[in-house]
Amino acid sequence: MTDMVSVKGLNKVYESAGRxxxxxxxxxxxxARGEFACIVGPSGAGKTTLLKCLAGLLTPTAGExxxxxxxxxxxxxxxxxxxxxxxxxxxxxxxxxxxxxxxxRQKKLPRAERDRLVTDSLGAVGLADAGDAYPWQLSxxxxxxxxxxRAVAYEPQVLLMDEPFAAVDAQTRADLEDLVRSLWRSLxxxxxxxxxxxxxxxxxxxxxxxxxxxxxxVLDDVPIGLPAERDQVTSRSTSAFAELRTxxxxxxxxxxxxxxxSGAAA
Amino acid sequence: MKxxxxxxxxxxxxxxxxxxxxARPRIAPLVGIVLAALAAEIVPRTGLIAGDALPPLxxxxxxLGRQAGDAALWEALGRTVRTWAVGLVVAVVAGVVVGVLIxxxxxxxxxxASTVEFLRPIPSVALIPAVILVFGTGFESGxxxxxxxxxxxxxxxxxxxxxxxxxxxxDTARSYRFSVWGRVRYVIWPxxxxxxxxxxxxxxxxxxxxxxxxxxxxxxxxIGQLISVAQSSxxxxxxxxxxxxxxxxxxxxxxxxxxxxxAVLGWHPSVRRSAGAR
Amino acid sequence: xxxxxxLRRVLYALGLPAALVALWWVTSVNSTSYYFPPxxxxxxxxxxxxxxxxxxxxxxxxxxxxxTGFLVSAVIGVALGVALGLTDVLRRGAEPVLEFLxxxxxxxxxxxxxxxxxxxxxxxxxxxxxGCVWPVLLNTVEGVRAADDVMIDxxxxxxxxxxxxxxxxxxxAAAPQIAAGLRQALSIGLILMVIGEMFAATNxxxxxxxxxxxxxxxxxxxxxxxxxGLIGFALSALFTVVEKRVLGWYLGxxxxxxxxx
Numbered sequence: 001m002t003d004m005v006s007v008k009g010l011n012k013v014y015e016s017a018g019r020x021x022x023x024x025x026x027x028x029x030x031x032a033r034g035e036f037a038c039i040v041g042p043s044g045a046g047k048t049t050l051l052k053c054l055a056g057l058l059t060p061t062a063g064e065x066x067x068x069x070x071x072x073x074x075x076x077x078x079x080x081x082x083x084x085x086x087x088x089x090x091x092x093x094x095x096x097x098x099x100x101x102x103x104x105r106q107k108k109l110p111r112a113e114r115d116r117l118v119t120d121s122l123g124a125v126g127l128a129d130a131g132d133a134y135p136w137q138l139s140x141x142x143x144x145x146x147x148x149x150r151a152v153a154y155e156p157q158v159l160l161m162d163e164p165f166a167a168v169d170a171q172t173r174a175d176l177e178d179l180v181r182s183l184w185r186s187l188x189x190x191x192x193x194x195x196x197x198x199x200x201x202x203x204x205x206x207x208x209x210x211x212x213x214x215x216x217x218v219l220d221d222v223p224i225g226l227p228a229e230r231d232q233v234t235s236r237s238t239s240a241f242a243e244l245r246t247x248x249x250x251x252x253x254x255x256x257x258x259x260x261x262s263g264a265a266a
Numbered sequence: 267m268k269x270x271x272x273x274x275x276x277x278x279x280x281x282x283x284x285x286x287x288x289a290r291p292r293i294a295p296l297v298g299i300v301l302a303a304l305a306a307e308i309v310p311r312t313g314l315i316a317g318d319a320l321p322p323l324x325x326x327x328x329x330l331g332r333q334a335g336d337a338a339l340w341e342a343l344g345r346t347v348r349t350w351a352v353g354l355v356v357a358v359v360a361g362v363v364v365g366v367l368i369x370x371x372x373x374x375x376x377x378x379a380s381t382v383e384f385l386r387p388i389p390s391v392a393l394i395p396a397v398i399l400v401f402g403t404g405f406e407s408g409x410x411x412x413x414x415x416x417x418x419x420x421x422x423x424x425x426x427x428x429x430x431x432x433x434x435x436x437d438t439a440r441s442y443r444f445s446v447w448g449r450v451r452y453v454i455w456p457x458x459x460x461x462x463x464x465x466x467x468x469x470x471x472x473x474x475x476x477x478x479x480x481x482x483x484x485x486x487x488x489i490g491q492l493i494s495v496a497q498s499s500x501x502x503x504x505x506x507x508x509x510x511x512x513x514x515x516x517x518x519x520x521x522x523x524x525x526x527x528x529a530v531l532g533w534h535p536s537v538r539r540s541a542g543a544r
Numbered sequence: 545x546x547x548x549x550x551l552r553r554v555l556y557a558l559g560l561p562a563a564l565v566a567l568w569w570v571t572s573v574n575s576t577s578y579y580f581p582p583x584x585x586x587x588x589x590x591x592x593x594x595x596x597x598x599x600x601x602x603x604x605x606x607x608x609x610x611x612t613g614f615l616v617s618a619v620i621g622v623a624l625g626v627a628l629g630l631t632d633v634l635r636r637g638a639e640p641v642l643e644f645l646x647x648x649x650x651x652x653x654x655x656x657x658x659x660x661x662x663x664x665x666x667x668x669x670x671x672x673x674x675g676c677v678w679p680v681l682l683n684t685v686e687g688v689r690a691a692d693d694v695m696i697d698x699x700x701x702x703x704x705x706x707x708x709x710x711x712x713x714x715x716x717a718a719a720p721q722i723a724a725g726l727r728q729a730l731s732i733g734l735i736l737m738v739i740g741e742m743f744a745a746t747n748x749x750x751x752x753x754x755x756x757x758x759x760x761x762x763x764x765x766x767x768x769x770x771x772x773g774l775i776g777f778a779l780s781a782l783f784t785v786v787e788k789r790v791l792g793w794y795l796g797x798x799x800x801x802x803x804x805x
Contacts, residue, residue, distance in 0.1 A: 052697075055697075055701055056700075056701075057697050057700060057701065074700075075700045075701045075703070077703060079701065080701065080702070081697070081698070081701040083694050083697065083698065085694045088692045088693075088694035088695055089694050089695065089697075089698045091695070091712065091713065091716070092793055092794070092797045093716040093717075093719070093793040093794070094712075102702070102704060102708075102712055103702035103703065103704065105708075106702065106703045106704050106705075106708055107703065134793055134796060134797075136793075136796060136797045136800045136801075137796070137800065150702075154702065292636075294633050294636035294637040295636055295637060295639055295640050297637050298636075298637035298638050298639065298640055298641050299640050299641065301637075302641045315660060316659065316660040316661070319659050319660065320659075320660065376556045377556055377559060377560050378560060379556070379557070380556070380557040380558070380560065380561060381560045381561055381564070383777075383780075384561060384777050385773075386780075387731060387734075387776040387777050387779070387780035388772070388773040388776045388777065389731065389734045389735045389738060389772060389773075389776050390735075391735050391738045391739055391742075392738060392753070392768075392769050392772035392773060392776075393769065394742070395753050395754060395756070395757035395765050395768075395769070396579075396757075396765065396766070396769055398757060399579050399757060399762070399765075400579055471647070474649060475649040475650065475651060478649045478651065478652060479649065479651040479735075479739060482651055482652065482654070482655075482739075482743075483651075483739065483742055483743070490651075490652070493652055493655060494655065497655035497658065497659070502659060505655060505656070505659075506656070508652075509648070509652050509653070509656060512648060512649050512652050513644050513645075513647055513648040514644075515647075516644075516646075516647025516648055516649060517643060517644055517647040519647070520643070520646075520647050521643075
C-alpha cells in the first residue's frame with residue numbers, strides 16, 4: 001500500500017530584514033492511507049508551520065511533501081483543513097449550509113449532489129437542524145462542528161486538523177474528540193491531527209509523532225496499540241494509556257529541555 | 267493576488283512572519299507622485315480635456331511661486347486659518363461639554379436621541395442663505411457654519427465614548443464612592459478620550475471644508491474668495507494654483523491631527539492595540 | 545406594562561422635537577422681524593412651493609443628480625478600492641496622490657469643474673462624484689486589506705479563488721467598512737449637490753434657495769432650508785434601513801461578540 005502523505009527532509013526558514021529563524025529543521029515521516037496520526041509537540045514547536053507546509057499554504061525552504069505520490073506545490077484539491085480559529089474560518093455572512101456548500105460549488109458538483117453532501121455532513125456532526133442558522137448564532141463547539149462538516153462534505157483524501165479544540169471548554173472538547181474519532185472510523189479518511197495536548201493525541205490517534213522544539217525534527221514515533229473502540233472514561237484509565245502517555249510526555253519534556261536524543265524506539 | 271499572498275505569509279506563532287515589504291525600497295510612492303505630476307503636465311498640453319482651458323502643472327506651479335511672493339495670498343490664508351481655528355475651538359468645546367452632560371444623564375440621552383439623529387444629517391450648507399441674511403458676509407458667517415457642522419461630529423463621538431465605558435470600571439468607581447467629578451475625571455474622561463480625539467480630527471477637516479466653502483459661496487475674504495474671484499475673472503492658472511494651496515492645507519490639517527492623536531494617546535490601549543494589529 | 549413602555553419610548557422620541565417646534569412656533573408667531581418670519585407663514589410657503597410645481601421642477605432634478613452621482617461614486621470607489629486593496633504596489637504608489645485628493649476640500653472643485661465640464665447636469669454630477677468617490681475608495685481599500693488571515697487560508701485550501709474569492713470572501717468581508725464609506729459619501733454628496741446648484745445652475749434646490757435669499761423671499765427661503773433638512777434626514781434614515789437589511793449578519797455578529805465579552 002502506498003503512503004497517502006509523505007514528508008521528506010522538510011525544512012522551513014523564515015527570513016526577514018536581518019533576521020533568519022529556522023522554524024523546521026528536518027522532518028521526515030509518512031502516513032499510510034486511512035491512518036489517523038496525531039502530531040504533538042511543545043508550544044513553539046513549529047506545529048502550525050508544519051501543517052501549513054502540508055496544506056500547501058506555505059512553501060518549504062527545502063524538502064518536499066507528497067500527497068498520494070504527487071508533490072504539493074499549492075493547496076491540493078484532495079485536502080481539507082479544520083483550523084483552530086473556527087470564528088475566523090467560517091464566513092459570518094453565510095448560513096451554515098452556505099458555508100458547507102461553497103467549497104462544493106467550487107468543485108462544480110451538481111446541485112442535487114451538493115444538497116445531499118451538505119445534509120449528510122450536517123447529520124454526521126449532529127447539526128441536522130442548524131443549517132439555516134448563521135455561525136455566530138451557534139456556540140463555539142457547534143461552530144467547530146460546522147467546520148468539521150464542511151471538511152467532511154468536501155470528501156477529501158486527507159483531513160488536516162490544526163489544534164481544532166484548543167479554544168473550546170473541556171466537556172465540549174471530549175464530545176468533539178469522540179465525534180472526530182467516530183467520523184474517522186466510519187469514513188476512513190486519512191487524518192493528521194495537530195495538538196499540544198498529550199492525552200488528546202494518545203486518545204485519538206493510531207500513532208503519535210512527537211516533535212522537538214524549534215528548529216523542529218521528529219523525536220519519537222509512537223504506535224498507539226489501544227483498541228479501536230475508545231471511550232473517554234475507560235480508555236483513559238487503562239494502564240496501556242498511562243504508559244503511552246508517559247512515553248509521549250517524557251519525549252515532550254526532553255524536547256523542552258533542549259535534548260534532541262532522537263529516541264526512535266519504535 | 268500574488269502580491270497579496272507574498273505579504274501575507276500566514277501566521278506562524280513560533281517564528282516572526284517575514285516582512286519583505288520593509289526590505290523593499292520605498293519607491294512606489296515616489297513613482298506614483300511622478301506619474302501623477304506627469305499626467306497633470308501632459309494631459310492639459312494635449313488639449314484632450316476641455317481644449318486649452320486647463321493649464322499644465324508647470325505653469326500652475328510657476329503661478330504659485332509668483333503668488334507666494336505676494337502678501338495677498340498670505341493674508342487670505344491667514345484669514346481662512348483664523349476662521350477655521352475659531353470655529354473649530356467653539357465646536358469642540360460645545361461638543362465635549364454637551365456630549366459629557368448628555369452621556370452622563372441617561373434620561374437626557376433618551377430624550378435627545380431622536381433630535382440628535384434628526385439634526386445631524388442636515389447639511390450645514392443649507393444654512394448658508396440664512397447665515398448670510400443674519401450675519402452678513404463677514405467672518406462670523408463662516409464661524410457659524412463651522413460650529414454647526416463640527417459640533418455634531420464631536421458630540422456624536424463623545425456620546426460613543428461615554429457609552430463605551432467599561433461597566434466594571436464604572437461599578438468600581440461607584441463602590442469606592444467616587445464623587446461625580448471623580449467619576450468624570452478618572453473613569454469617563456480617560457475612556458472617552460480616544461473618541462473625543464477622533465471627533466476633533468473629523469471636525470478639523472470638516473471645518474476646513476466649510477471655511478473655504480463659506481468664502482467661496484458667501485464671499486467672505488479668504489482663500490475661497492480668491493478662488494471665486496479668479497474663476498469669474500477667467501484667471502484659470504491662478505485658480506488652479508489656489509486650489510493646490512487648499513489641498514496642501516487639507517493635507518497639513520489631516521496629517522497634523524493624526525500625528526497629534528498618536529502623540530497624545532500613545533499610552534492608550536486602543537491606540538496601542540491598533541498599532542500592534544497592523 | 546408593554547404599552548406603557550411603548551408610550552414612554554414614543555414620548556422620548558417625539559417629546560423634544562415637538563417641544564422645539566412648539567417653541568419656534570410660539571416665539572415666532574407674532575414676529576415682526578424681517579429675517580425670522582412666523583413659522584405658520586413658512587409652513588404655508590412650504591406647502592405651496594414644494595408640494596406643488598416646484599417638486600417636479602427643482603426637487604426631482606436635484607435628487608436625480610445626487611443619486612446618479614452617488615451610484616457612480618459607489619461603483620468607481622468600490623472597483624478601484626478593491627484593485628488597490630489587493631495589489632500592494634498599486635496601493636503604495638497611489639497613496640500620496642490619494643491623500644492629496646482626499647484632503648482637497650471638495651467644494652473648491654466646483655469652479656474647476658465649471659471650467660472643464662460647463663454647468664450642465666453632467667457637470668453637476670461630476671461635482672458630486674469628485675467629492676463622494678474618496679470616502680468610498682479609501683474605506684474599500686481598508687476593508688479589503690483587513691481581510692482575515694485564517695479566512696484567506698480557508699479559501700485557498702477549499703479552492704475558492706479568483707472571482708469566487710472576490711464575491712464570497714473579499715467583498716462581504718469589506719462590506720461593513722464600505723458601508724461606512726458610503727454613508728460619508730451620502731452626506732458629502734448632499735452638500736455638493738447644494739453647492740453645485742448655488743454656484744451656477746438654472747434649477748434645483750440649491751439654486752432655488754439662493755434665488756429666494758437674493759430676492760429677499762424670506763419665508764420661501766426658510767421653507768427651502770427646512771426641506772433640505774428633511775431630505776438629509778430622510779436619506780440618512782433610508783440608508784440605515786438598507787444597511788440593516790444588507791448587513792444583518794454583521795450586526796448579529798457584533799451583538800454576539802459583545803454578549804460573549
